[in-house]
Every structure is written in C-alpha cells, then in structure tokens.
Amino acid sequence: MAGLFNSALLVLMLGTAVACADAGSDEPATSLDAWRTPDADNLVLMQLDSGIVVIELAPQMAPQNVANIRTLVKEGYFDGLAIIRSHDNYVVQWGDPGAGSKDAKSTGSAATTVAAEFYREREGLDITLVDSTDAYAIEVGFTAGFPVAMDEDRAWLAHCYGMVGVSRGMAPDSGNGSSLYVVTGHAPRHLDKNITLVGRVLSGIEVLSVLPRGTGTLGFYESEQQLTPIRRVQMGGDSDAATGLQVMRTDSQPFLEYVNDRRHRKNEWFIDPTGKIELCNLHPPVRTADL
Amino acid sequence: MAGLFNSALLVLMLGTAVACADAGSDEPATSLDAWRTPDADNLVLMQLDSGIVVIELAPQMAPQNVANIRTLVKEGYFDGLAIIRSHDNYVVQWGDPGAGSKDAKSTGSAATTVAAEFYREREGLDITLVDSTDAYAIEVGFTAGFPVAMDEDRAWLAHCYGMVGVSRGMAPDSGNGSSLYVVTGHAPRHLDKNITLVGRVLSGIEVLSVLPRGTGTLGFYESEQQLTPIRRVQMGGDSDAATGLQVMRTDSQPFLEYVNDRRHRKNEWFIDPTGKIELCNLHPPVRTADL
Numbered sequence: 001m002a003g004l005f006n007s008a009l010l011v012l013m014l015g016t017a018v019a020c021a022d023a024g025s026d027e028p029a030t031s032l033d034a035w036r037t038p039d040a041d042n043l044v045l046m047q048l049d050s051g052i053v054v055i056e057l058a059p060q061m062a063p064q065n066v067a068n069i070r071t072l073v074k075e076g077y078f079d080g081l082a083i084i085r086s087h088d089n090y091v092v093q094w095g096d097p098g099a100g101s102k103d104a105k106s107t108g109s110a111a112t113t114v115a116a117e118f119y120r121e122r123e124g125l126d127i128t129l130v131d132s133t134d135a136y137a138i139e140v141g142f143t144a145g146f147p148v149a150m151d152e153d154r155a156w157l158a159h160c161y162g163m164v165g166v167s168r169g170m171a172p173d174s175g176n177g178s179s180l181y182v183v184t185g186h187a188p189r190h191l192d193k194n195i196t197l198v199g200r201v202l203s204g205i206e207v208l209s210v211l212p213r214g215t216g217t218l219g220f221y222e223s224e225q226q227l228t229p230i231r232r233v234q235m236g237g238d239s240d241a242a243t244g245l246q247v248m249r250t251d252s253q254p255f256l257e258y259v260n261d262r263r264h265r266k267n268e269w270f271i272d273p274t275g276k277i278e279l280c281n282l283h284p285p286v287r288t289a290d291l
Numbered sequence: 292m293a294g295l296f297n298s299a300l301l302v303l304m305l306g307t308a309v310a311c312a313d314a315g316s317d318e319p320a321t322s323l324d325a326w327r328t329p330d331a332d333n334l335v336l337m338q339l340d341s342g343i344v345v346i347e348l349a350p351q352m353a354p355q356n357v358a359n360i361r362t363l364v365k366e367g368y369f370d371g372l373a374i375i376r377s378h379d380n381y382v383v384q385w386g387d388p389g390a391g392s393k394d395a396k397s398t399g400s401a402a403t404t405v406a407a408e409f410y411r412e413r414e415g416l417d418i419t420l421v422d423s424t425d426a427y428a429i430e431v432g433f434t435a436g437f438p439v440a441m442d443e444d445r446a447w448l449a450h451c452y453g454m455v456g457v458s459r460g461m462a463p464d465s466g467n468g469s470s471l472y473v474v475t476g477h478a479p480r481h482l483d484k485n486i487t488l489v490g491r492v493l494s495g496i497e498v499l500s501v502l503p504r505g506t507g508t509l510g511f512y513e514s515e516q517q518l519t520p521i522r523r524v525q526m527g528g529d530s531d532a533a534t535g536l537q538v539m540r541t542d543s544q545p546f547l548e549y550v551n552d553r554r555h556r557k558n559e560w561f562i563d564p565t566g567k568i569e570l571c572n573l574h575p576p577v578r579t580a581d582l
Contacts, residue, residue, distance in 0.1 A: 088497045089452050118562070133426050135569035161380050161477045172562055186452045186477050186571050190556060193563045206379045206504040213497040265481060271409070271463055272484045278426035280477050 034254040035246040035287065036145075038202070042066075043236025043245075044073055046094075048083075048228060052241050053204035055164050055182075058146050060125070061157050062117035062198045065166050068110050069177035069198060070235060075108040077178065078233035083211060084179075087219025089186060092208040093167060095179030097227060107178050116172035117196045119156035127155065128250050130259060132277055136189040140279040142250035146200055147279050149192060157197035160187045160280035162205050165197040184209045187280040202245060202286045248285040258285060325545040326537040326578065327436075329493070333357075334527025334536075335364055337385075339374075339519060343532050344495035346455050346473075349437050351416070352448050353408035353489045356457050359401050360468035360489060361526060366399040368469065369524035374502060375470075378510025380477060383499040384458060386470030388518055398469050407463035408487045410447035418446065419541050421550060423568055427480040431570040433541035437491055438570050440483060448488035451478045451571035453496050456488040475500045478571040493536060493577045539576040549576060 042057040059066040072078065078094075085093035096105045127148060129141040137149035140158065147158040157163060164182045168175030175196060182201055201208075216222040234241075248255050262282055265273035333348040350357040363369065369385075376384035387396045418439060420432040428440030431449065438449040448454060455473045459466030466487060473492055492499075507513040525532075539546050553573055556564040 088500055116562075133424055135424050135426070136565055136567050170560060187569075188572065189569060190553070190561075190565050190567075190572065192565070194561050209379055210501050210503055212501055262481070269461060270481075270485050271407075274427055274481050274483070276427050276481075278478075278480065281479065281481065 034249055034252040035289070036249050037246055037289075038145075038236070040236035041070070042199075043202075044069070044199070044233060045236060045239050045241050046078070046233045047231045047241075048207055049231065050228075051204050051207040053207050054202045054236075054241070054245060055199045056145065056202050056247070057199040058144065058157060058197070060144060061120060061146065061148075061155075062166075062196050064114050065117050065175070065177055065196050065198050068114050069166075069180075071110040072107060072177055073233050073235050074238075075110070076233075077105065077107060077110065078230055081105065081230045082227040083208070083221075083230065084214075084227060085181075085218065085220045086184070086208075086211045086213050088213045090184065090188060090219065091181040092184050092211060093179060093181040094230060095167065097224070099179065107176065110178070111176055113171075113173045114166075114176045114196075116168075116175075118172070118193045119154040122150055122153055122155040125155055126251060128255065130277065130279060130282065132279055134279060136192060142255075142282075142284065145247050145250050145284050147282070149189075149279070156193050158187065158279055159183050159189050159191045159197065160283075161185070162201040162283070163197050164199045164201060165191075165195050168195055182208055189280075202247060244289045246287050246289045248287075250284050255284065258282075325540055325543040326580070327540050328537050328580075329436075329527070331527035332361070333490075334493075335360070335490070335524060336527060336530050336532050337369070337524045338522045338532075339498055340522065341519075342495050342498040344498050345493045345527075345532070345536060346490045347436065347493050347538070348490040349435065349448060349488070351435060352411060352437065352439075352446075353457075353487050355405050356408050356466070356468055356487050356489050359405050360457075360471075362401040363398060363468055364524050364526050365529075366401070367524075368396065368398060368401065369521055372396070372521045373518040374499070374512075374521065375505075375518060376472075376509065376511045377475070377499075377502045377504050379504045381475065381479060381510065382472040383475050383502060384470060384472040384511075385521060386458065388515070390470065398467065401469070402467055404462075404464045405457075405467045405487075407459075407466075409463070409484045410445040413441055413444055413446040416446055417542060419546065421568065421570060421573065423570055425570060427483060433546075433573075433575065436538050436541050436575050438573070440480075440570070447484050449478065449570055450474050450480050450482045450488065451574075452476070453492040453574070454488050455490045455492060456482075456486050459486055473499055480571075493538060535580045537578050537580045539578075541575050546575065549573075 038056045044055040046053040057066045081096050083094045098104045125143045127141045127143045134140045139150040147160045148155045149158045161183050166175035166177050167179040214221040263277040329347045335346040337344040348357045372387050374385045389395050416434045418432045418434045425431045430441040438451045439446045440449045457466035457468050458470040505512040554568040
C-alpha cells in the first residue's frame with residue numbers, strides 16, 4: 001500500500017493534468033494585474049451538506065436572466081430546494097422538486113418568465129480570441145472570464161464543462177432561473193444558442209459532479225430519498241465564503257501564456273504535443289488569494 | 292414534492308439528452324444487422340461493490356497492449372486492486388496501490404513493458420467518416436465502434452468520454468496495462484497520439500464517474516481509506532454479466548441516421564439546431580438484447 005503515496009507510483013500517472021477550476025493549480029506566471037476579484041454581486045454561493053459551489057454570473061451576456069437570479073437568491077428562493085437531476089456526461093440540475101404542482105414554492109417578486117438571452121451582438125464585447133478550429137462556430141475566445149463562440153455578428157456563451165444555464169421548457173422564454181443546470185460532461189455545444197447560459201462554476205464543481213446519477217428519464221431522480229438538499233444559496237456580498245477567490249483575467253498576458261502552455265505542452269511527458277487547442281479544454285485559472 | 296415526478300416538471304427539463312452509453316436509450320430505427328454482439332474475448336468486466344463496468348477492447352488499434360491486458364485479466368491480476376485516482380473533468384484510474392513498492396503485486400506472465408501503440412497506419416481500417424470540423428485532426432470517424440481521428444497516413448483512437456487507456460510513465464513503452472484510466476470529463480484530446488488507448492466503456496461508466504475526487508496531486512487518493520476496491524475483473528467469456536450486450540454497428544445505416552439525428556436535432560425543443568457535430572458528442576448506442 002505504501003507505494004501509492006511515493007514518487008514511484010506517480011511516475012505511472014497520466015501526464016500533466018488539464019487545468020482545473022480549483023484554487024492554486026496550474027498557475028502560469030502572474031503579473032500584478034493578472035488576477036481580478038469577481039464582483040460580489042456576480043457571485044452565487046450554493047451550500048450543500050457536502051460543500052459550497054461558487055458560481056460567477058455573466059451579466060454582460062444575459063442581463064435579464066442574471067437580474068432575475070439575483071432576485072431569487074436574495075429572497076431565499078433556493079434555500080431548502082434540491083438537486084433534482086444528475087445525467088451522466090451531461091448536466092446536474094437543481095430547483096424546486098415540487099415545481100408545477102400545488103406544492104410549488106413561490107418565486108416571490110421574481111419574474112415567472114424572462115426573455116431568452118441565447119446570444120447577444122458581438123460588438124461592444126472585449127473578446128480575447130483563441131486560435132482554434134471549432135466544430136460549432138467560426139470563432140471562439142473568452143470575454144470577462146467566460147468562453148464565447150461567435151459568428152460574424154453574434155457572440156454566445158459556450159456550453160463548456162462548468163458552465164451554468166437556465167433550464168427552460170418548449171418556449172424560448174419559459175425559463176426564469178428558478179431551475180438551473182451545470183455542464184458536468186463533454187461540452188454539449190449543440191445547446192449553444194438554444195438556451196440561456198448565465199455563468200460559470202469557479203469552485204466546488206466536484207460537489208455536484210460526483211452526485212449519484214438519476215435513474216429516471218434524462219437523469220432526473222425518481223424519489224424524494226434520492227434528492228440532495230440545498231441548504232442555502234446566497235449572493236457573494238452576503239457571505240464570507242467566497243472571500244479571497246480570484247480569477248485570472250482573460251484579457252491578460254498571463255492568460256495568453258496559459259493558452260499557449262495548454263496548446264504546446266512543453267512538459268517532456270508529451271511525445272507529440274499537438275500545438276492545437278479546443279475552447280472547452282481551456283479553463284481560466286481560479287485561485288484563493290493570500291489575505 | 293409530488294411535482295418532481297409528473298409531466299409538469301418534465302417540461303422544465305433541458306431538452307433532448309445526448310445519447311448515452313446505457314442500454315436502451317436513444318435508439319434510432321434499426322435493421323436486422325445493425326447491432327453486433329461484441330466478441331467475448333474483447334470484453335473486460337470490472338466488478339466494484341457499486342456495480343459492474345463493461346469495457347470493449349480494440350485489438351485492431353492496439354493489439355499488443357490488448358493482448359497484455361487479456362493476460363493480466365485472465366491471471367486475476369486486477370482482483371483485489373483498487374481505483375487509485377479520480378480527477379474531476381479528466382480521468383478515473385485504477386491499478387495496484389502498491390505499485391513501485393516492495394508490496395507491488397506480481398504481473399505474472401504479462402509483459403512489464405509493452406510497445407507504444409499511440410496510432411497505426413490508416414490503411415486497412417474500415418472507417419465511417421463523420422463530417423466535422425475537428426480541433427485536433429484533419430478527419431474523424433468511427434472504426435468498429437470506436438472514435439478515431441486521422442491525418443493523411445495515420446489513425447488513432449480519440450480521447451472521448453468513456454475511452455480507456457494504458458497509463459504510462461515518461462518512456463513511451465512504460466505502460467503495460469496494469470494501470471488503466473477512463474476519460475470522465477471533456478475530451479482531453481491533447482493526449483491523443485501521446486498514450487495508448489485500448490477500448491471504450493460500454494456500460495457502467497457511472498460506477499466510476501461518481502467516485503469522490505482524489506484530493507492529492509492530479510486527483511490521486513491520499514490514503515488507503517479513500518480507495519475503492521476492485522472485487523474482480525474477468526474477460527467476457529468467463530462471465531455471464533455481459534450477456535445480451537449489443538453495440539450498434541458504426542458501419543450501418545442506422546448509425547448514419549443516429550449521427551444525422553445528433554447533428555440536426557429535429558426535436559422541436561431546439562430553436563436553432565446547429566447542423567454541426569463534434570466527434571466526442573457521438574456515442575455508438577449500446578443496448579441489452581432481449582434473450
């Protein structure tokens with residue numbers, strides 16, 4: 001058993017890991033202004049018994065949906081609700097298990113439907129382009145820390161691992177943020193421009209990604225016993241839990257170096273570094289600053 | 292609570308799911324010869340307390356590594372070993388926790404190193420091409436049920452979700468199949484042509500993908516208590532557990548229809564079906580035949 005924890009076994013590892021959204025890993029060289037502290041008004045903290053998930057919202061991409069989510073969170077809508085779905089290699093979804101029934105929880109002063117914000121005009125966005133051949137878009141890059149895909153005129157958030165969206169029914173405006181999902185598998189990019197993405201998990205995604213897969217249709221849980229309760233959801237300004245969380249600026253030189261490193265893999269483990277990169281294999285690094 | 296299980300809530304779902312490798316889902320129209328029963332000599336069944344994982348090996352792509360894995364399995368090498376790593380959005384890895392120490396388990400008559408089989412010549416493979424713009428290769432498709440990427444002369448298995456590979460150290464031939472990994476996150480395609488892939492999980496991947504993430508370097512577990520024991524690993528011919536498992540032939544008309552369906556998404560939930568598809572968003576359907 002001792003061998004597991006000595007260097008001999010680590011040689012049997014699988015090479016350099018992809019960057020993950022956890023604090024402290026895979027940090028490229030930094031400069032003083034390469035890291036930003038997210039606006040507390042854009043941070044949502046979801047507390048389960050097993051840990052805290054921190055989400056950064058993207059109001060520049062989905063202002064109306066983000067505003068409605070802020071209202072729901074501030075009024076305590078999510079407190080006591082549950083994770084209702086875990087679909088392997090796809091999404092984890094949460095909200096009101098009683099939605100649609102007489103037991104449905106009131107959404108308070110939040111809107112019951114919100115306009116679809118599947119994409120926006122590209123003009124006016126500060127975008128760091130990534131040189132990549134993308135299966136689903138003509139150009140890709142990052143804006144303010146979020147992966148975006150583009151055509152000539154429009155930009156939209158891309159369904160990469162860890163991205164958070166607004167569940168909806170058949171009508172484009174039938175979502176209101178009272179049920180949200182996070183991508184926990186290979187990027188389902190066919191959902192791009194078909195549903196509103198609103199943010200990205202900065203930390204704690206493993207709290208969600210390890211949940212037992214639902215055995216019902218589309219990975220929904222089939223009984224109350226299978227649900228994971230949500231203890232509390234707060235905005236960053238109303239909690240200390242996000243203190244010190246910083247995200248690498250995607251318009252910084254260190255981020256370009258990070259992209260370059262992911263593309264060219266200088267680590268000698270690589271026999272044939274590809275020189276290529278796909279959008280969803282890039283994850284703007286997150287760290288916890290020393291306070 | 293009742294609402295979770297009625298149709299009202301299902302309208303709040305996230306549209307049509309991607310096809311998954313579980314039996315019985317997302318089956319396109321079939322013809323009599325569209326389904327094949329995998330060769331029992333190519334099936335590996337790994338039994339954990341929480342369920343059974345079934346892997347189909349790809350001897351046409353990695354004959355020497357597959358042969359060595361068969362030897363290891365038949366001699367009971369994996370019985371009593373463990374899952375040693377779970378790295379979020381990347382891989383789950385298993386093998387001997389004592390590897391590299393004096394407690395290391397003997398690999399019996401299996402070879403201790405096996406030649407790298409990162410790719411092979413393209414000629415001689417029956418490949419169903421998929422029309423896709425790929426970030427990492429000039430062409431992509433499927434051969435005998437496995438995702439492949441190609442350049443002019445070579446073909447290699449692609450690191451899509453559920454693909455299984457041979458862990459290695461710094462030397463290209465330092466792996467021998469005694470430690471294996473499966474992709475459990477967004478396809479780490481930068482590993483293509485850098486490590487030998489040997490197969491694909493046909494069923495039971497959720498047994499592995501939900502395992503707690505390791506807190507050590509690269510997602511390795513840090514203590515014996517965190518390990519998940521492997522009860523038994525058998526070849527398909529030596530077990531009844533894989534009875535009835537069938538895979539859609541990737542050289543069949545129904546598979547082309549499946550790809551077309553994934554590309555064009557006729558389901559009316561989709562406002563803007565993309566018309567595009569990426570290799571790793573395709574998963575050759577698996578079912579359990581009525582016996």
